[in-house]
Amino acid sequence: MNSQIEERIKIARSFKSVYDPQNKNLGKREKWLKLSAGFDYWVVMIMLIFLIFLSLAAILQIDPINTKWQKSGLIVLMTFAISIKSPYSFIELLLINHIKRLESLNLNFPEFLNQDFKEIIIKLNSKKTRFNLLQLPLLIIILGALLQTFNFNPFWNYFSFLVLAVSTILLIRINYQIRFVKKHLIKFDSIINHHYKKTHDIDEAILVEKKKGSI
Structure with missing residues:
Protein backbone atom coordinates (compact mmCIF):
# COMPACT_ATOMS: atom_id res chain seq x y z
CA MET A 1 0.00 0.00 0.00
CA ASN A 2 1.58 3.27 -1.12
CA SER A 3 1.19 6.81 0.20
CA GLN A 4 -1.53 7.71 -2.33
CA ILE A 5 -3.68 4.79 -1.24
CA GLU A 6 -3.09 5.59 2.43
CA GLU A 7 -4.08 9.21 1.84
CA ARG A 8 -7.24 8.16 0.02
CA ILE A 9 -8.23 5.80 2.82
CA LYS A 10 -7.65 8.61 5.30
CA ILE A 11 -9.90 10.90 3.24
CA ALA A 12 -12.65 8.26 3.09
CA ARG A 13 -12.42 7.68 6.85
CA SER A 14 -12.85 11.41 7.46
CA PHE A 15 -16.48 11.20 6.34
CA LYS A 16 -18.70 11.99 9.32
CA SER A 17 -20.85 9.02 10.20
CA VAL A 18 -24.54 9.64 10.88
CA TYR A 19 -24.66 6.72 13.29
CA ASP A 20 -21.66 6.47 15.57
CA PRO A 21 -18.84 8.88 14.72
CA GLN A 22 -16.76 7.50 17.60
CA ASN A 23 -16.87 3.94 16.30
CA LYS A 24 -13.90 3.48 13.99
CA ASN A 25 -14.49 -0.25 13.55
CA LEU A 26 -15.31 -0.54 9.85
CA GLY A 27 -16.51 -4.11 10.19
CA LYS A 28 -19.18 -3.25 12.74
CA ARG A 29 -20.26 -0.13 10.87
CA GLU A 30 -20.43 -2.01 7.58
CA LYS A 31 -22.55 -4.75 9.12
CA TRP A 32 -24.98 -2.20 10.52
CA LEU A 33 -25.07 -0.10 7.35
CA LYS A 34 -25.77 -3.12 5.16
CA LEU A 35 -28.93 -3.64 7.18
CA SER A 36 -29.95 -0.01 7.46
CA ALA A 37 -28.67 2.00 4.48
CA GLY A 38 -30.74 0.39 1.74
CA PHE A 39 -33.78 0.24 3.99
CA ASP A 40 -33.40 3.92 4.91
CA TYR A 41 -33.01 4.95 1.29
CA TRP A 42 -35.94 3.04 -0.16
CA VAL A 43 -38.29 3.84 2.71
CA VAL A 44 -37.49 7.54 2.38
CA MET A 45 -37.91 7.42 -1.41
CA ILE A 46 -41.30 5.70 -1.19
CA MET A 47 -42.52 8.01 1.55
CA LEU A 48 -41.36 11.16 -0.25
CA ILE A 49 -43.07 10.09 -3.48
CA PHE A 50 -46.21 9.34 -1.50
CA LEU A 51 -46.08 12.77 0.15
CA ILE A 52 -45.62 14.47 -3.22
CA PHE A 53 -48.70 12.66 -4.50
CA LEU A 54 -50.70 13.32 -1.33
CA SER A 55 -49.83 17.02 -1.04
CA LEU A 56 -50.46 17.59 -4.74
CA ALA A 57 -53.86 15.97 -4.39
CA ALA A 58 -54.58 18.23 -1.42
CA ILE A 59 -53.57 21.33 -3.39
CA LEU A 60 -55.73 20.31 -6.35
CA GLN A 61 -58.49 19.23 -3.95
CA ILE A 62 -58.84 15.81 -5.51
CA ASP A 63 -61.33 13.75 -3.53
CA VAL A 76 -45.31 13.68 7.25
CA LEU A 77 -43.64 13.81 10.65
CA MET A 78 -42.07 10.36 10.22
CA THR A 79 -40.93 10.98 6.64
CA PHE A 80 -39.08 14.20 7.31
CA ALA A 81 -37.69 12.98 10.61
CA ILE A 82 -35.95 10.00 8.97
CA SER A 83 -35.05 11.87 5.78
CA ILE A 84 -32.70 14.16 7.71
CA LYS A 85 -29.95 11.52 7.72
CA SER A 86 -30.47 10.54 4.10
CA PRO A 87 -28.45 9.94 1.99
CA TYR A 88 -25.49 9.83 4.38
CA SER A 89 -25.90 6.25 5.58
CA PHE A 90 -25.95 5.03 1.97
CA ILE A 91 -22.91 7.15 1.09
CA GLU A 92 -21.06 5.85 4.13
CA LEU A 93 -21.64 2.27 2.98
CA LEU A 94 -20.26 3.17 -0.46
CA LEU A 95 -17.17 4.64 1.18
CA ILE A 96 -16.61 1.62 3.42
CA ASN A 97 -16.75 -0.65 0.38
CA HIS A 98 -14.34 1.70 -1.36
CA ILE A 99 -11.90 1.49 1.57
CA LYS A 123 -18.45 19.23 1.00
CA LEU A 124 -20.48 16.31 2.38
CA ASN A 125 -19.16 16.94 5.90
CA SER A 126 -19.82 20.66 5.85
CA LYS A 127 -22.62 22.15 7.90
CA LYS A 128 -23.68 24.07 4.82
CA THR A 129 -24.46 20.77 3.09
CA ARG A 130 -25.91 18.89 6.04
CA PHE A 131 -27.73 21.82 7.60
CA ASN A 132 -28.73 23.84 4.59
CA LEU A 133 -31.63 26.13 3.82
CA LEU A 134 -34.00 23.16 3.90
CA GLN A 135 -33.58 22.84 7.64
CA LEU A 136 -35.87 25.76 8.47
CA PRO A 137 -38.82 24.62 6.32
CA LEU A 138 -38.19 21.06 7.52
CA LEU A 139 -38.40 22.22 11.12
CA ILE A 140 -41.59 24.16 10.39
CA ILE A 141 -43.14 21.14 8.68
CA ILE A 142 -42.14 18.77 11.50
CA LEU A 143 -43.60 21.10 14.12
CA GLY A 144 -46.73 21.59 12.03
CA ALA A 145 -47.10 17.85 11.48
CA LEU A 146 -46.62 17.21 15.18
CA LEU A 147 -49.43 19.64 15.99
CA GLN A 148 -51.61 18.13 13.27
CA THR A 149 -51.10 14.68 14.75
CA PHE A 150 -52.99 15.97 17.78
CA ASN A 151 -55.40 18.02 15.63
CA PHE A 152 -53.98 21.31 16.88
CA ASN A 153 -53.00 22.81 13.53
CA PRO A 154 -55.79 24.83 11.86
CA PHE A 155 -53.40 25.85 9.07
CA TRP A 156 -52.53 22.32 7.96
CA ILE A 169 -36.28 19.05 -3.32
CA LEU A 170 -35.32 16.28 -0.89
CA LEU A 171 -36.05 13.59 -3.46
CA ILE A 172 -33.78 15.28 -5.98
CA ARG A 173 -31.10 16.20 -3.44
CA ILE A 174 -30.77 12.73 -1.92
CA ASN A 175 -30.37 11.05 -5.30
CA TYR A 176 -28.04 13.76 -6.57
CA GLN A 177 -25.67 13.38 -3.62
CA ILE A 178 -25.54 9.60 -3.94
CA ARG A 179 -24.98 9.88 -7.69
CA PHE A 180 -22.31 12.54 -7.08
CA VAL A 181 -20.27 10.16 -4.90
CA LYS A 182 -20.93 7.12 -7.09
CA LYS A 183 -19.77 9.00 -10.18
CA HIS A 184 -16.41 9.76 -8.60
CA LEU A 185 -15.92 6.20 -7.32
CA ILE A 186 -16.78 4.77 -10.74
CA LYS A 187 -14.32 7.19 -12.34
CA PHE A 188 -11.62 6.08 -9.91
CA ASP A 189 -12.30 2.40 -10.59
CA SER A 190 -12.25 3.01 -14.33
CA ILE A 191 -8.85 4.72 -14.19
CA ILE A 192 -7.44 2.06 -11.87
CA ASN A 193 -8.71 -0.77 -14.07
CA HIS A 194 -7.28 0.90 -17.15
CA HIS A 195 -3.95 1.38 -15.38
CA TYR A 196 -3.93 -2.24 -14.22
CA LYS A 197 -4.71 -3.52 -17.72
CA LYS A 198 -2.00 -1.33 -19.21
CA THR A 199 0.55 -2.53 -16.65
CA HIS A 200 -0.52 -6.13 -17.18
CA ASP A 201 -0.12 -5.78 -20.96
CA ILE A 202 3.36 -4.28 -20.51
CA ASP A 203 4.37 -7.11 -18.19
CA GLU A 204 3.13 -9.66 -20.70
CA ALA A 205 5.04 -7.94 -23.51
CA ILE A 206 8.23 -7.96 -21.43
CA LEU A 207 7.71 -11.64 -20.64
CA VAL A 208 7.26 -12.45 -24.34
CA GLU A 209 10.43 -10.55 -25.22
CA LYS A 210 12.35 -12.41 -22.53
CA LYS A 211 11.13 -15.72 -23.89
CA LYS A 212 12.17 -14.72 -27.40
CA GLY A 213 15.60 -13.73 -26.13
CA SER A 214 16.08 -17.05 -24.41
CA ILE A 215 15.37 -19.04 -27.57
Whole structure:
Protein backbone atom coordinates (compact mmCIF):
# COMPACT_ATOMS: atom_id res chain seq x y z
CA MET A 1 0.00 0.00 0.00
CA ASN A 2 1.58 3.27 -1.12
CA SER A 3 1.19 6.81 0.20
CA GLN A 4 -1.53 7.71 -2.33
CA ILE A 5 -3.68 4.79 -1.24
CA GLU A 6 -3.09 5.59 2.43
CA GLU A 7 -4.08 9.21 1.84
CA ARG A 8 -7.24 8.16 0.02
CA ILE A 9 -8.23 5.80 2.82
CA LYS A 10 -7.65 8.61 5.30
CA ILE A 11 -9.90 10.90 3.24
CA ALA A 12 -12.65 8.26 3.09
CA ARG A 13 -12.42 7.68 6.85
CA SER A 14 -12.85 11.41 7.46
CA PHE A 15 -16.48 11.20 6.34
CA LYS A 16 -18.70 11.99 9.32
CA SER A 17 -20.85 9.02 10.20
CA VAL A 18 -24.54 9.64 10.88
CA TYR A 19 -24.66 6.72 13.29
CA ASP A 20 -21.66 6.47 15.57
CA PRO A 21 -18.84 8.88 14.72
CA GLN A 22 -16.76 7.50 17.60
CA ASN A 23 -16.87 3.94 16.30
CA LYS A 24 -13.90 3.48 13.99
CA ASN A 25 -14.49 -0.25 13.55
CA LEU A 26 -15.31 -0.54 9.85
CA GLY A 27 -16.51 -4.11 10.19
CA LYS A 28 -19.18 -3.25 12.74
CA ARG A 29 -20.26 -0.13 10.87
CA GLU A 30 -20.43 -2.01 7.58
CA LYS A 31 -22.55 -4.75 9.12
CA TRP A 32 -24.98 -2.20 10.52
CA LEU A 33 -25.07 -0.10 7.35
CA LYS A 34 -25.77 -3.12 5.16
CA LEU A 35 -28.93 -3.64 7.18
CA SER A 36 -29.95 -0.01 7.46
CA ALA A 37 -28.67 2.00 4.48
CA GLY A 38 -30.74 0.39 1.74
CA PHE A 39 -33.78 0.24 3.99
CA ASP A 40 -33.40 3.92 4.91
CA TYR A 41 -33.01 4.95 1.29
CA TRP A 42 -35.94 3.04 -0.16
CA VAL A 43 -38.29 3.84 2.71
CA VAL A 44 -37.49 7.54 2.38
CA MET A 45 -37.91 7.42 -1.41
CA ILE A 46 -41.30 5.70 -1.19
CA MET A 47 -42.52 8.01 1.55
CA LEU A 48 -41.36 11.16 -0.25
CA ILE A 49 -43.07 10.09 -3.48
CA PHE A 50 -46.21 9.34 -1.50
CA LEU A 51 -46.08 12.77 0.15
CA ILE A 52 -45.62 14.47 -3.22
CA PHE A 53 -48.70 12.66 -4.50
CA LEU A 54 -50.70 13.32 -1.33
CA SER A 55 -49.83 17.02 -1.04
CA LEU A 56 -50.46 17.59 -4.74
CA ALA A 57 -53.86 15.97 -4.39
CA ALA A 58 -54.58 18.23 -1.42
CA ILE A 59 -53.57 21.33 -3.39
CA LEU A 60 -55.73 20.31 -6.35
CA GLN A 61 -58.49 19.23 -3.95
CA ILE A 62 -58.84 15.81 -5.51
CA ASP A 63 -61.33 13.75 -3.53
CA PRO A 64 -61.27 11.39 -1.73
CA ILE A 65 -57.48 11.75 -1.40
CA ASN A 66 -57.86 15.36 -0.33
CA THR A 67 -59.69 14.31 2.84
CA LYS A 68 -56.76 12.06 3.80
CA TRP A 69 -54.48 15.08 3.97
CA GLN A 70 -56.01 16.03 7.30
CA LYS A 71 -54.83 12.69 8.69
CA SER A 72 -51.36 12.89 7.18
CA GLY A 73 -49.62 14.61 10.09
CA LEU A 74 -48.00 11.45 11.42
CA ILE A 75 -46.65 10.21 8.09
CA VAL A 76 -45.31 13.68 7.25
CA LEU A 77 -43.64 13.81 10.65
CA MET A 78 -42.07 10.36 10.22
CA THR A 79 -40.93 10.98 6.64
CA PHE A 80 -39.08 14.20 7.31
CA ALA A 81 -37.69 12.98 10.61
CA ILE A 82 -35.95 10.00 8.97
CA SER A 83 -35.05 11.87 5.78
CA ILE A 84 -32.70 14.16 7.71
CA LYS A 85 -29.95 11.52 7.72
CA SER A 86 -30.47 10.54 4.10
CA PRO A 87 -28.45 9.94 1.99
CA TYR A 88 -25.49 9.83 4.38
CA SER A 89 -25.90 6.25 5.58
CA PHE A 90 -25.95 5.03 1.97
CA ILE A 91 -22.91 7.15 1.09
CA GLU A 92 -21.06 5.85 4.13
CA LEU A 93 -21.64 2.27 2.98
CA LEU A 94 -20.26 3.17 -0.46
CA LEU A 95 -17.17 4.64 1.18
CA ILE A 96 -16.61 1.62 3.42
CA ASN A 97 -16.75 -0.65 0.38
CA HIS A 98 -14.34 1.70 -1.36
CA ILE A 99 -11.90 1.49 1.57
CA LYS A 100 -11.99 -2.30 1.41
CA ARG A 101 -11.11 -2.15 -2.27
CA LEU A 102 -8.32 0.34 -1.64
CA GLU A 103 -6.73 -1.92 0.96
CA SER A 104 -6.10 -4.50 -1.77
CA LEU A 105 -4.40 -2.03 -4.12
CA ASN A 106 -0.79 -0.98 -4.39
CA LEU A 107 -0.38 1.24 -7.42
CA ASN A 108 -0.06 4.88 -8.34
CA PHE A 109 -2.79 6.96 -9.93
CA PRO A 110 -3.30 10.60 -10.98
CA GLU A 111 -3.13 12.90 -7.97
CA PHE A 112 -6.24 14.84 -9.00
CA LEU A 113 -8.36 11.83 -7.99
CA ASN A 114 -7.45 12.29 -4.34
CA GLN A 115 -7.87 16.05 -4.58
CA ASP A 116 -11.35 15.67 -6.07
CA PHE A 117 -12.21 13.02 -3.49
CA LYS A 118 -11.12 15.27 -0.64
CA GLU A 119 -13.26 18.12 -1.94
CA ILE A 120 -16.27 15.81 -2.16
CA ILE A 121 -15.87 14.58 1.43
CA ILE A 122 -15.30 18.11 2.76
CA LYS A 123 -18.45 19.23 1.00
CA LEU A 124 -20.48 16.31 2.38
CA ASN A 125 -19.16 16.94 5.90
CA SER A 126 -19.82 20.66 5.85
CA LYS A 127 -22.62 22.15 7.90
CA LYS A 128 -23.68 24.07 4.82
CA THR A 129 -24.46 20.77 3.09
CA ARG A 130 -25.91 18.89 6.04
CA PHE A 131 -27.73 21.82 7.60
CA ASN A 132 -28.73 23.84 4.59
CA LEU A 133 -31.63 26.13 3.82
CA LEU A 134 -34.00 23.16 3.90
CA GLN A 135 -33.58 22.84 7.64
CA LEU A 136 -35.87 25.76 8.47
CA PRO A 137 -38.82 24.62 6.32
CA LEU A 138 -38.19 21.06 7.52
CA LEU A 139 -38.40 22.22 11.12
CA ILE A 140 -41.59 24.16 10.39
CA ILE A 141 -43.14 21.14 8.68
CA ILE A 142 -42.14 18.77 11.50
CA LEU A 143 -43.60 21.10 14.12
CA GLY A 144 -46.73 21.59 12.03
CA ALA A 145 -47.10 17.85 11.48
CA LEU A 146 -46.62 17.21 15.18
CA LEU A 147 -49.43 19.64 15.99
CA GLN A 148 -51.61 18.13 13.27
CA THR A 149 -51.10 14.68 14.75
CA PHE A 150 -52.99 15.97 17.78
CA ASN A 151 -55.40 18.02 15.63
CA PHE A 152 -53.98 21.31 16.88
CA ASN A 153 -53.00 22.81 13.53
CA PRO A 154 -55.79 24.83 11.86
CA PHE A 155 -53.40 25.85 9.07
CA TRP A 156 -52.53 22.32 7.96
CA ASN A 157 -54.12 22.74 4.52
CA TYR A 158 -51.59 25.46 3.71
CA PHE A 159 -48.75 23.14 4.64
CA SER A 160 -49.44 21.05 1.54
CA PHE A 161 -47.59 23.61 -0.61
CA LEU A 162 -44.53 23.52 1.64
CA VAL A 163 -44.60 19.73 1.92
CA LEU A 164 -44.80 19.38 -1.86
CA ALA A 165 -41.85 21.73 -2.41
CA VAL A 166 -39.61 20.26 0.30
CA SER A 167 -40.44 16.65 -0.61
CA THR A 168 -39.53 17.28 -4.24
CA ILE A 169 -36.28 19.05 -3.32
CA LEU A 170 -35.32 16.28 -0.89
CA LEU A 171 -36.05 13.59 -3.46
CA ILE A 172 -33.78 15.28 -5.98
CA ARG A 173 -31.10 16.20 -3.44
CA ILE A 174 -30.77 12.73 -1.92
CA ASN A 175 -30.37 11.05 -5.30
CA TYR A 176 -28.04 13.76 -6.57
CA GLN A 177 -25.67 13.38 -3.62
CA ILE A 178 -25.54 9.60 -3.94
CA ARG A 179 -24.98 9.88 -7.69
CA PHE A 180 -22.31 12.54 -7.08
CA VAL A 181 -20.27 10.16 -4.90
CA LYS A 182 -20.93 7.12 -7.09
CA LYS A 183 -19.77 9.00 -10.18
CA HIS A 184 -16.41 9.76 -8.60
CA LEU A 185 -15.92 6.20 -7.32
CA ILE A 186 -16.78 4.77 -10.74
CA LYS A 187 -14.32 7.19 -12.34
CA PHE A 188 -11.62 6.08 -9.91
CA ASP A 189 -12.30 2.40 -10.59
CA SER A 190 -12.25 3.01 -14.33
CA ILE A 191 -8.85 4.72 -14.19
CA ILE A 192 -7.44 2.06 -11.87
CA ASN A 193 -8.71 -0.77 -14.07
CA HIS A 194 -7.28 0.90 -17.15
CA HIS A 195 -3.95 1.38 -15.38
CA TYR A 196 -3.93 -2.24 -14.22
CA LYS A 197 -4.71 -3.52 -17.72
CA LYS A 198 -2.00 -1.33 -19.21
CA THR A 199 0.55 -2.53 -16.65
CA HIS A 200 -0.52 -6.13 -17.18
CA ASP A 201 -0.12 -5.78 -20.96
CA ILE A 202 3.36 -4.28 -20.51
CA ASP A 203 4.37 -7.11 -18.19
CA GLU A 204 3.13 -9.66 -20.70
CA ALA A 205 5.04 -7.94 -23.51
CA ILE A 206 8.23 -7.96 -21.43
CA LEU A 207 7.71 -11.64 -20.64
CA VAL A 208 7.26 -12.45 -24.34
CA GLU A 209 10.43 -10.55 -25.22
CA LYS A 210 12.35 -12.41 -22.53
CA LYS A 211 11.13 -15.72 -23.89
CA LYS A 212 12.17 -14.72 -27.40
CA GLY A 213 15.60 -13.73 -26.13
CA SER A 214 16.08 -17.05 -24.41
CA ILE A 215 15.37 -19.04 -27.57
